[in-house]
Amino acid sequence: MQGDGEVLFLGGVGEVTVTLGHDGLSFLPLHPELGSSCLSSIGLLPKLENKIKFSDVYAVELLDEGPVCGPWNTRIVVQSKKNSEMHRFAVHVITRSRKHPSQLVPYEYLFGHKDPETCKSWVEHLSACINNEQDRPKNLMVFVHPLCGKGRGCKNWEMVAPLFDRAKVNTKVIITERAGHAYDTLASISDKELKKFDGVVAVGGDGLFNEILNGLLNLRNKTSYPPTPEGFGYFGSTEKCQGYRNDGLNNSTPTSDAVKNVMLRVGSNKSDDHEPLLSTGQSVGLDISSLNPNTESSTGDQVPSVSFPNDWFRLGIIPSGSTDAIVLSTTGERDAVTSALLIIFGRRIALDIAQVVRWKSSPSAEVLPTVRYAASFAGYGFYGEVIRESENYRWMGPARYDFSGTMVFLKHRSYDAKVAFLENENSHSLAASAENVADEVQPLQSRRKRSRKTICLANCSVCKETSTTGQNSEDEIPNSSQTIHDNPKWIWSEGRFLSVGAAVISCRNERAPDGLVAEAHLSDGFLHLLLIRDCPLPLYLWHLTQFTKKGSDPLTFKFVEHHKTQAFTFISSHDESVWNLDGELFQACEVSVQACRGLVNLFASGPEV
Numbered sequence: 057m058q059g060d061g062e063v064l065f066l067g068g069v070g071e072v073t074v075t076l077g078h079d080g081l082s083f084l085p086l087h088p089e090l091g092s093s094c095l096s097s098i099g100l101l102p103k104l105e106n107k108i109k110f111s112d113v114y115a116v117e118l119l120d121e122g123p124v125c126g127p128w129n130t131r132i133v134v135q136s137k138k139n140s141e142m143h144r145f146a147v148h149v150i151t152r153s154r155k156h157p158s159q160l161v162p163y164e165y166l167f168g169h170k171d172p173e174t175c176k177s178w179v180e181h182l183s184a185c186i187n188n189e190q191d192r193p194k195n196l197m198v199f200v201h202p203l204c205g206k207g208r209g210c211k212n213w214e215m216v217a218p219l220f221d222r223a224k225v226n227t228k229v230i231i232t233e234r235a236g237h238a239y240d241t242l243a244s245i246s247d248k249e250l251k252k253f254d255g256v257v258a259v260g261g262d263g264l265f266n267e268i269l270n271g272l273l274n275l276r277n278k279t280s281y282p283p284t285p286e287g288f289g290y291f292g293s294t295e296k297c298q299g300y301r302n303d304g305l306n307n308s309t310p311t312s313d314a315v316k317n318v319m320l321r322v323g324s325n326k327s328d329d330h331e332p333l334l335s336t337g338q339s340v341g342l343d344i345s346s347l348n349p350n351t352e353s354s355t356g357d358q359v360p361s362v363s364f365p366n367d368w369f370r371l372g373i374i375p376s377g378s379t380d381a382i383v384l385s386t387t388g389e390r391d392a393v394t395s396a397l398l399i400i401f402g403r404r405i406a407l408d409i410a411q412v413v414r415w416k417s418s419p420s421a422e423v424l425p426t427v428r429y430a431a432s433f434a435g436y437g438f439y440g441e442v443i444r445e446s447e448n449y450r451w452m453g454p455a456r457y458d459f460s461g462t463m464v465f466l467k468h469r470s471y472d473a474k475v476a477f478l479e480n481e482n483s484h485s486l487a488a489s490a491e492n493v494a495d496e497v498q499p500l501q502s503r504r505k506r507s508r509k510t511i512c513l514a515n516c517s518v519c520k521e522t523s524t525t526g527q528n529s530e531d532e533i534p535n536s537s538q539t540i541h542d543n544p545k546w547i548w549s550e551g552r553f554l555s556v557g558a559a560v561i562s563c564r565n566e567r568a569p570d571g572l573v574a575e576a577h578l579s580d581g582f583l584h585l586l587l588i589r590d591c592p593l594p595l596y597l598w599h600l601t602q603f604t605k606k607g608s609d610p611l612t613f614k615f616v617e618h619h620k621t622q623a624f625t626f627i628s629s630h631d632e633s634v635w636n637l638d639g640e641l642f643q644a645c646e647v648s649v650q651a652c653r654g655l656v657n658l659f660a661s662g663p664e665v
């Protein structure tokens with residue numbers, strides 16, 4: 057097969073000599089005078105390449121005997137092309153859309169030969185070659201949220217499931233029946249069962265992904281609580297808690313009673329309004345072992361426990377929700393097929409995760425540290441209120457966010473709060489703060505130019521520089537949070553805020569093409585803290601509308617503080633304080649938050665543009 061080449065029939069081209077190389081196969085038409093162009097069973101696509109790289113092949117399929125269309129000459133009308141019956145195999149590859157370089161488009165090369173054994177041996181050979189491509193998943197657990205977005209979950213899964221079948225990726229599909237279903241399943245699945253999967257895929261929105269993230273990390277993440285400043289109520293206990301590492305920093309280590317409370321609370325599935333992660337009150341309802349034909353006997357073989365970060369397990373999202381900010385920020389496309397192909401190819405990118413510890417849900421509540429994780433955004437004030445308000449208009453579908461956003465905007469509420477954030481020694485605060493421009497004759501936007509943004513794209517040098525993912529074995533207990541220098545300096549900011557938000561990633565979405573923070577990176581270990589101070593309504597509107605324009609800079613307003621930090625603490629005395637974590641409601645008036653660098657891996661490779 058290698059070397060001299062073999063003559064096969066290629067659909068749309070005619071006879072070609074096919075040669076196998078170490079990284080792919082190439083072919084040359086035997087009759088170039090026929091002037092073939094591109095034609096595939098999928099449609100007209102970019103000019104036919106005469107080389108197929110194994111790294112672009114997502115499946116090889118032996119097909120039944122059937123027609124293979126003859127050379128398609130652009131000068132001859134399509135109907136005149138000849139179809140010949142022969143034994144066939146298909147090589148499924150990806151191409152990139154010219155208009156949208158982040159979008160992957162499947163393309164099929166159809167080969168034919170009169171001898172079935174020839175086809176069979178090509179398929180075996182090519183399959184072996186693509187199996188050598190590292191890191192492609194074999195078994196995935198897939199959660200489908202049937203009601204997400206405009207009810208697109210099942211439809212999107214039906215659309216991409218054939219790609220997984222074709223690529224011989226086994227999928228265990230679970231259609232969620234309620235909020236909390238995915239969380240419960242993953243929080244209760246044994247590590248031994250979990251290890252049978254290469255990853256978990258969410259067919260849904262950011263909310264379903266958040267559930268999956270929390271279900272996986274609950275009790276499996278060994279990161280200590282976020283550091284907190286002196287003066288914050290839960291500072292200074294020296295007790296070390298099981299499951300949480302005291303790394304010797306100023307980490308507020310909760311008392312063991314407090315931790316027990318958290319464990320009890322999570323374990324008991326106690327009902328708590330608005331918080332499906334704690335509110336199921338139902339049994340998990342899924343016996344993974346009974347569904348998995350490959351389940352080993354549970355007779356006590358010791359399987360090492362799963363902890364995060366680790367270098368084998370990955371998460372994926374087939375975008376089907378109302379916003380899909382995580383997918384847009386990590387793939388650059390809100391396209392179910394692109395995401396499915398990135399999963400099949402086993403692409404990998406490390407993702408920072410915000411660990412949010414709620415100390416108190418309201419000023420009068422007892423202290424009960426509760427841990428949540430967010431992959432994209434944690435926001436208070438305007439951001440929390442929009443989610444709370446939108447719950448009343450679920451019947452509107454995704455339009456409820458626009459409606460409730462307008463309602464909350466018009467109310468123009470601001471909140472007294474105190475925020476302390478860790479100074480980042482490598483970079484000053486990134487935008488105009490109140491004092492930066494206090495002496496100016498009220499310029500509406502700071503004149504100070506922000507330094508040029510380094511946008512996080514595929515193969516991002518910033519993330520590569522700082523990332524340690526892949527170096528930790530899963531048995532180690534890594535410190536996934538960014539190394540915080542020995543004498544952390546806390547900076548306090550106090551006042552009335554319209555919102556307080558922390559972007560873990562850029563949070564691109566269709567309304568904000570550059571995201572909330574265009575220069576946020578996927579895995580640099582930093583959060584972008586946005587403190588929006590109280591200001592007149594028209595100015596706030598101006599600030600908000602800047603997000604909708606590509607290339608604008610909504611963070612240069614003088615009432616906007618933008619700090620790149622590894623951790624912050626937030627205290628409000630407001631009774632109904634609600635946070636928005638990846639679009640999910642979380643009632644909390646005192647929280648500490650930290651970026652956990654590269655805590656999970658995603659089946660993605662970063663946006664191309």
Ligand SMILES: Nc1ncnc2c1ncn2[C@@H]1O[C@H](COP(=O)(O)OP(=O)(O)OP(=O)(O)O)[C@@H](O)[C@H]1O
Pocket residue numbers: 201202203204205206231232233234235236237259260261262263264265267332376377378379380454639640
């Ligand atoms: N079968 C289900 N029925 C009701 N809620 C569910 C179900 N499955 C998941 N959920 C919950 O619905 C919420 C939203 O899910 P998701 O983000 O996937 O969709 P979305 O349409 O983008 O979200 P949203 O409704 O918040 O706009 C999540 O909290 C998720 O846990």
